[in-house]
Amino acid sequence: MSLLALHDRGGLPAFDTGQCRAAGASLAGRYAAADPFPHAVIDELIDPALLASLLPGFPDRTGKRFFDRDQERFKYQFAPDDIADAGLRHLLAELNGGAFLSFLEALTGIEGLIPDPWYLGGGLHETCAGGHLSVHADFNLHPRMKVERRLNLLIYLNADWPAAWGGDLELWDRDMIAARVKVAPLLGRAVIFNTDADSYHGHPEPLACPPDRSRRSIATYYYTALPEGADAALPRTTRFRPRPGSADRPDREVAFDHFVQDWVPRRLQHFARRLNPFRA
Template identity: 40%
Template sequence: MSSKIDILSQEFKDLNQVALNERENYKNASPYPHIVFKNIFNHNFLNDVLSQFPNLQSIQDSEKYTNQNEVKLSYNKYENFPYNIKLLFDFLNSKTFLLFLQNITGIKEKLLSDPYLEGGGLHEIKKGGVLKVHTDFNRHPFFNLDRRINVLIYLNKEWEKSYGGDLELWDKKMERCIKKIAPIFNKMVIFSTTDFSNHGHPDPLACPNNISRKSLALYYFSFGRPKEEIINKNMKNMTLFKSRVGFSNDANENKEYIKNYLRSLKVYQFFKKFEKKYIRSKK
């Protein structure tokens, strides 16, 4: 496997120092802890990653979302990734990168990568595509682990502002977009995953038909988390889409009031734990 200096740019080869320099910026960012790095990867290496990025529409078993909240493509079959894309995912799941995330985020619980890339992997959005503002599922679907960190890497060259597709970070009340991050080539975004980290790109992509918004997504977990990071541990472990205040016909919100009440019952929790431990983990 290539050494990290082949993957990282010279400016970022000492990740320990980068974490030390940027930890306070991460913690104090608004509307929730996050940071954006530009040109963190070796330019030639990331060019190779981009050149090997497949057309996800043409892959038979890619995930194809076509609903009011999501019009996008994703693919997480690591074993089928091209060589350089595998190298990058190997690095991002390595002890070196995990320690960097641990140090820059200040998370006390030990961070773990997800070799299954649940919800992650390769993401692609074509013209007209959308990802409404949401908070992510907060637990691993198979293991007793809490989702703590999102890492997004963008691969889009010559991306024009008129195309849209900015990653938008919204406040807790969904009243204001606090920050917009253009999805341009060699930009990496790290942010804390809680029930309050509202994000997405809620307006349809306006790029030409021959251009798409390409990104890599990785999620990191821990055993246990601060209780104030989630609203209700008994709510269904799912992505929660949210409408922006002042926008009509925005996200399709699924409140599930009755189901959430049932999930608060101990008998329901017992059977869900049994199902997760003995049935779902064996699939």
Template identity: 45%
Template sequence: MNNGMEADLERLDAFAAANREAYDGADPFPHTKIDNFVHREVLEGVLAEVEAADREGWSDMDDRYQKKSALNSTRQMGPKTRALIQFLNGQEVIMFLEKLTGIEGLVPDPFLAGGGLHQLRQGGFLGVHADFNFQKHMRLDRRINLLLYLNKDWEEEWGGNIELWDTSMKHCVKRYAPLFNRCVIFNTTDKSFHGNPQPVTAPDGRVRRSIAMYYYTNGRPEGEVSDAHMTLFQYRPGEASAKDKARRFVKRLTPPIVTDWIESRRN
């Protein structure tokens, strides 16, 4: 990809070298935040395409856990958006991520399973969760998320901030506003709880937009291995309703072989 992206690569390589240790030791799980991730004019062009796009190809998710829209078909995206996604899935960014995270053998996902363009309109949110851990089509383990935000002049009180929670789901440890050209990168495991649970309340019908890219490896460290699962949504303190509590009580009384079968059918 041209458009002066090479200068960004030199800066990112230097960032990876300087922040490798800080990334690994970040609380509550390995992550980092990088502002001005790509050249501003590159993202300006992408934003213009996304704003002008119609609704064809978008998927809407609206339930108790989330209210958002997503598009992962590159055929429905503009040329600048496709070019940026190809760059984010390309050799240079993969090498940067390996240097930053220390995870070798990263593989991008050309299918953008669960990724691509995401939008949250008024009232939109995504509950705190751990991500699905296995890409069935490529048969690979999910290891890294890269989220790039497209929101100009976004105010934190408008909601939609990404939150990183501790493993006990008692505290939000870090919170980042989804500012234009801000990138948040983090390891994904069964305990990397994150989301944007505060509903969007931006004025004038403004939409919270982002690009989500996921990276995989063939296998993962022994301490992170678990059965393949879909998204694991979590309750924040005081969030579970009486109905949910009753459901969890029934689950505790149900033999594991039955609950495992139900979960497999749901997935």
């Protein structure tokens, strides 16, 4: 039985606020105590059979641009506007709805969560054979809403996924010494975690799946308002970190931007960024 049930509401599936809040509260202690940072790995957060029924509607990547650089390769991203299937679009909307927010707030203890109607960086993800996402900490401010990123939710959509194909999500300790948690991306498995400046995560090893398979997931992100306003916060872009003893390449473009952010007067930062020698 899945942790959260979707009930019929006028012909459409919907979460129940009370059930969501109770389910979140039941896991709150485990979430707060998790290592290396607050997180939860939940099998069957949503009924896997329901998720499997939606897979035929996963969007076609033909002709779509993908990330192809040292830090993230062969990764596609689909916002709701890229998704024709009504079932998948509705599920994304439910994950941004009030009932599901009550689950997240009870689980994490973070109140006043704000969903992202633009799904910046989120929606549906797909990574093809040979692709990867290096270990990183996420950007912290939403550029349009001027709110602070607090939580990531990932729900995997991969049926019949052998361990030999890889694609495990890795959660690294704050000192980037070792991966403390590895999560296989199996159908119906969800991962929820706090997004702080040192919440390092990724799936850094190239996928070994056949060319006709890919690693698929739902990704939604959640924010809170900044009590002192966005101007009081120091914006950070996604920060990639090489694993010790690996061939991972540092993201020098982002490192330069961080240097500008930290050391160049704000009125001159626009001009300094234009001089970034590592920009592609």
